[in-house]
Amino acid sequence: MVATIQGVSAFRTSLPLARPYHLSLVTLNEFNSVLIRIRADGIEGSGEITNVPGYFHQTPEDAWDLIEKWAPGMIGQSPELLLKEINKTERPLSFAITPLLTALEELANRLNGGNDKSIRIPILGVVQGETIKDLVTDAERLQEQGFATLKFKVGFDVDQDLERLKALQKELRQGVQVRVDANQGYDYGQAVRFLNELDPDGIELLEQPLAPDAWEEMSRLSRVRSVPLMLDEAISSEADLDRMIENECAQAVKLKLMKCGSRAELARLINKAQNAEFKVIVGNGVALDIGCRHEALVLHETGLIREAGEMNGFLKCKEHLVEPELKMVDGDLIVPGGTPTVRWDVVSRFAVEKKTWGRI
Numbered sequence: 001m002v003a004t005i006q007g008v009s010a011f012r013t014s015l016p017l018a019r020p021y022h023l024s025l026v027t028l029n030e031f032n033s034v035l036i037r038i039r040a041d042g043i044e045g046s047g048e049i050t051n052v053p054g055y056f057h058q059t060p061e062d063a064w065d066l067i068e069k070w071a072p073g074m075i076g077q078s079p080e081l082l083l084k085e086i087n088k089t090e091r092p093l094s095f096a097i098t099p100l101l102t103a104l105e106e107l108a109n110r111l112n113g114g115n116d117k118s119i120r121i122p123i124l125g126v127v128q129g130e131t132i133k134d135l136v137t138d139a140e141r142l143q144e145q146g147f148a149t150l151k152f153k154v155g156f157d158v159d160q161d162l163e164r165l166k167a168l169q170k171e172l173r174q175g176v177q178v179r180v181d182a183n184q185g186y187d188y189g190q191a192v193r194f195l196n197e198l199d200p201d202g203i204e205l206l207e208q209p210l211a212p213d214a215w216e217e218m219s220r221l222s223r224v225r226s227v228p229l230m231l232d233e234a235i236s237s238e239a240d241l242d243r244m245i246e247n248e249c250a251q252a253v254k255l256k257l258m259k260c261g262s263r264a265e266l267a268r269l270i271n272k273a274q275n276a277e278f279k280v281i282v283g284n285g286v287a288l289d290i291g292c293r294h295e296a297l298v299l300h301e302t303g304l305i306r307e308a309g310e311m312n313g314f315l316k317c318k319e320h321l322v323e324p325e326l327k328m329v330d331g332d333l334i335v336p337g338g339t340p341t342v343r344w345d346v347v348s349r350f351a352v353e354k355k356t357w358g359r360i
Contacts, residue, residue, distance in 0.1 A: 002078050003111045007358035008071045009037040009344075010099075011351045012064060015288065017316050022128065024155035024185030025054045031317060033288055034063045035347060036099040038107050039360055040079055045107025046342050047099035048290040049258045050313065055233060055286075056259070058095035066096045068355070075358040079108045087262060094237065094261035101262040102294050110339060118337035119300040124149040124179060124308040125331065126285065126316075132167045139171045146330030149204065149308035150178050151285070155185020158194050165198070172202045179281075179308070181207040184233050188217045195226045205252055205279075208232040218249040228252055230281065235259065241269060245276045252279035254310070257295050258287070266295070270302050283310025289322040290342065296326075296335050309333065319346050 014030045021028040033050040051060045074082055083104040090097045125147035129135030135152075142150055152168055154161035168178060180203060186194060191209040198206075205228040210217055212234040222229055230252035235241055236259055244250055253273050260266040266282070273280045282304060283295055292311035299309055311333065314326055323341050327334040348354065 003041040003043075004076050004078060005038060005040045005074050005082070005358070007039045007356065007360035008067075008074055009354065009356045009360050010064070010067045010071065011035045011037075011347050012060065012353040013347060013350045014352055015350050016318050018318050019128070019316075021286075021316055022153060023052065024153065024183040025052065028052070028286070031286065031288060031313070032060060034060045034067070034099055035288070035290065036067060036103050037342065037344065037360060038074070038079070038103045040107055040111060043107060043110045044342070045079070045103040045105070045110065046290050047101070047103035047106070047294070048288050049095060049098045050284075050287050050291065052286050056095050056236065058093060062093060062096040063099055066090060066093060067100060070100060071355075071357045079104050079111065083108060091261070094265075095258055097261045098258050102257065102291075105263050106294075116297060116335070116337055116339070119296060119335045120329075120332045121296050121299050121305050121335075122148065122308045122331060123283065123312050123333045124151045124310060126151045126312065127168060132164060135164060135168060136171050139168055143171075143173050143176055145328070146332070148176055148331055150176065151310070152178050152180050153183065154180055154194070155182035155209070158186070158190050158197075161194065162197055169199060169202050177202055177204040179204045179207065180227075181232075182209040184208050184211050186210060188214070188221065191221055192224060195221070195224065198226055200227045203227045205230045207254065208234065212236070215243065215247060215249060219247050222249050222251075228279070230254055230279070238269060238272075241273060245273075245278070250278075252281060254281045254283075256282070256284045257291060257298070258284060263294055263298050266298050267302050270298070270304055274304075279307065280304060281307055281310060283312065285310050285313050285316075287311065287313035288317065289314040289320055289326055292333075293322060293326060293335055293340070296333055300335075319350070321346055
């Protein structure tokens with residue numbers, strides 16, 4: 001007998017962070033997310049997206065509207081058929097459909113007897129700190145914990161960015177590298193100056209120095225770069241990936257589940273970028289346990305486990321949502337095997353809105 005969906009619940013949540021997370025676009029004190037829970041034959045699948053204002057052209061409101069559109073008609077339907085139908089119908093809304101599709105993918109896998117094995121994947125540690133003393137202390141702590149790749153945010157003020165980065169570089173241990181992220185904070189002149197004055201020692205790459213639509217300037221910047229360049233915010237679709245490959249305006253690309261819509265699509269684009277001989281980084285530093293776990297599983301499935309992933313958003317939150325918990329050991333993310341459960345009681349506690357269709 002084919003399993004059918006018996007209930008769907010959706011939540012809009014505001015989960016507080018352990019400390020403010022500073023980006024060039026905005027400072028986050030909480031993660032504002034949309035989560036979904038889909039249940040069939042006593043088995044569940046879950047999905048989420050978390051918002052960064054100004055990062056993406058789709059919003060949590062789009063995701064919420066999409067759930068309200070589909071959820072009433074999902075009751076009594078097959079998860080596998082719904083997965084195909086929603087993917088085909090709503091494909092352009094990659095961010096908004098991520099909760100629905102990833103929850104359905106997980107549910108379908110579990111209904112078919114899938115049982116995730118424990119996996120271990122290297123991820124990076126994020127260096128933060130209001131002062132140079134604070135960021136040096138943070139860098140020391142992360143290196144003590146075994147992180148071999150550190151992430152450092154710039155894109156604020158070129159002089160201060162260079163000063164702070166130089167201080168960080170002095171603290172790097174043998175074999176540790178820095179992934180520098182400007183979050184589209186520079187104009188072309190500022191990016192050229194930053195690259196010209198940057199000491200490339202220990203720097204893995206510079207991520208998204210310019211605005212997402214600055215394709216011509218990125219091509220020019222790539223010709224005068226002192227370290228490899230990576231695109232993130234500029235890549236919101238497969239067409240963007242194709243443009244990057246054609247223009248050769250970067251040497252690496254970052255892919256995120258929340259911009260692909262599903263685990264299957266993320267895996268496909270990873271393979272496409274690798275076949276074009278680009279370095280591929282995966283992971284979302286602004287995501288909850290649910291999304292981080294989904295991304296880690298895709299990395300494991302595609303064999304992309306040498307580069308440090310960035311699915312570390314769950315480490316920034318005061319509360320964890322998945323049992324058993326995701327763990328950090330010697331700079332690696334440990335995803336326990338078996339069938340984890342979501343702490344829906346915690347989700348409900350931080351929910352600002354909730355809707356249910358059918359029986360959960």
